[in-house]
Amino acid sequence: MNTFVVLVEDHPGVLTRVSGLIRRRGFNIDSITVGHTETPGVSRMTIAVAADEFGARRIEANLYKLLEVLRVDNVSRRPSIFRELAILKVQTSPETRAQIFQLAQVYRARIIDVSPESLVIEITGNEDKVRSLIDVMTPYGILELARTGRLAMLRGTGTASKPPDNDDQPALFEADDDGVSHSV
């Protein structure tokens, strides 16, 4: 699975352009999240796509062809943090409630709503952790599940969120000599 952090101009229709491009090149988006960044007018997309190395490069090169795409980083090839938030509504009975509370604690998940026959758990973590909690809760009966999809950030002070300087476009690529080239 490749995770792309894509910085885009905050224009109407950009999400359609990005998702449509990945689809028409024959790849399936596993998850996509969009939100504002620290820079006004710039949005950040985190896109998880299954592709081999060549496929990932093609996606990256194609994304750069969109005029509104400012920067693409395939962070899965660099040390990164991945997080996802999920909320689960789990069926409970007086007998199971305590067990579920205990299990949630093991995952450092929070109980955010309680009703006589169900409770809602919030969990933040990487996908393995979220999936593991889901597996553990399945026997009790998951009534509803909502997940945000993957967010990603590079470890250390390196950043994937600096849009290129307006007046100095080529500098981005010269400075960005980290093996994550937009080309081969």
Add this chain to the structure above:
Amino acid sequence: MSREPVMKRTGAQILWESLVREGTTCVFGYPGGAILPAYDAMLDFPIRHILVRHEQGATHMADGYARATGQVGVAIATSGPGATNMVTGIATAMMDSSPIVCITGQVGSKAIGSDAFQETDITGITLPITKHNYLVTRPEDVARVVREAFYVARSGRPGPVLIDITKDAQQASCEFEWPETPKLRGYRPSHHPSSREVDQALELIHSAKRPLILAGRGIQLSNAREAVLAFAERAQVPIAMTLLGLGAIPASHPLNLGMMGMHGEAWVNTAIQEADLLLAFGMRFDDRVTGNVKTYAPNARKIHLDIDPAEINKNVRVDLGLIGDLRETLDALQPQVESRDRGDWLAYIGMLKGDSAVRDIQNLPDNGHLYAAHVINDIWRETKDRETIVVSDVGQHQMWEAQYYKHEEPRSLITSGGLGTMGFALPAAIGAKVARPDAEVWVVVGDGGFQMTMCELATIAQEGIDINIAVINNGFLGMVRQWQEFFYERRYAATPLVNPDFTKLTEAFGLKARRVTTRADVIPAVREARAHPGTVLLDFRVEQEDSVYPMVPAGNDLHNMIRRPSAIIETGADA
């Protein structure tokens, strides 16, 4: 921003003012409700408007205009059906990297999303088939968008850009401000290979014993003919052409082997399969030139020179990609390329070529049948004395044209290669003639494709366009029939055509026409057409079940060709 004297203008006026500033002198279009304000304003600007008969024709004309000159072609239409009729033309331009700008009217901005009369989401529809598109809802954005659209269309890898302008944005007024330069911070059209990559390329080139250049449309787009020839001559590397590369290198040049691919020359495909280095110059390893990619050029290292980073390793894995403008890249390589003697390799290819000549239908003596190959070869013989543009459609005649018309000049062949759009030729030829009035323009079109856009004969008549049309009329959708013959046991499902009388039809438009049924009549008819001031249609009644040879069946190995049963040997003539 430059400061003009403060004067308010409507969005429609700004549109034309901007187009004129971008160098537009001619547009191809069709009016309608949502684009009416723009049409009204047009009359006050120095613009020639060619009234088409179908908006698809307008886009092909703009495309033909662009391909003939390298300048941006402009098409204009109304909202809804006007816009959707443009889709095929836009997709055609996208696949062949042709710089066009399409302007469509849109319903008023307040009505968008309400399913108003003639409303369609054309920016949504054209998303995957434009390089970029815009929806403009305010007059303040018109000048900037036109400036950007032209810049995007012609820079980097060229392509179509669509501008959808709401009716109220055309009607409302604002101050006109012309941006000095387009500001697009996410758009980086220019790339340059690193010196390390150049060194790697030189190493591969110098160590190659059997190198081959694959010459594509990129040579035409970057005007790299001289650079390619200088490189090829110095390094003694033979050149194989893609369909869209034809003309980029003179057909008569000793290093030019001819066309590669599905209907390429047998010796060219064999040379590709036996090469030890392929130098892909501005081509994209389309499936029609590679055949089965798993067995494609198995012994060759590959260097890909292209301006589009997304093309590298897309279809064929390469050893090295040099991303940048082809001419600039070759200029960087050229001084360091060492001269080599590759006489053995060239002699070997020459031997393959000699072996194939016996199968050339051109060597068949007149047996009373009229073959398309003869027609096209005769047109070439007759027209090579002056600047000629041939615009071919899609199908068998397109391949025969590519095989038997010897293109010497860049931009002398215009054809829909990537999308394979039937109906392209006639309107594209109109665009080419408008762009280059001094050139002689020939349409080579099948009887099927001709009928898809023959309404543009009316445009020709109304606008006084002087071109010549050669209909290669075999009463079949010939290429499909050929596939049915080869791969579907001659079960001719929906390929025989019952045609109108094309000569009478043409005469009904007030144009001249002549039917040709024998080989002896070909040259007199061509001469008559050339001498006539005005458009002439020649209806060539050719052999009905002729096939294009050689042929690499789709997906087959490139060296696995179906060869023409030797025409000469079969007819008993001396080989």
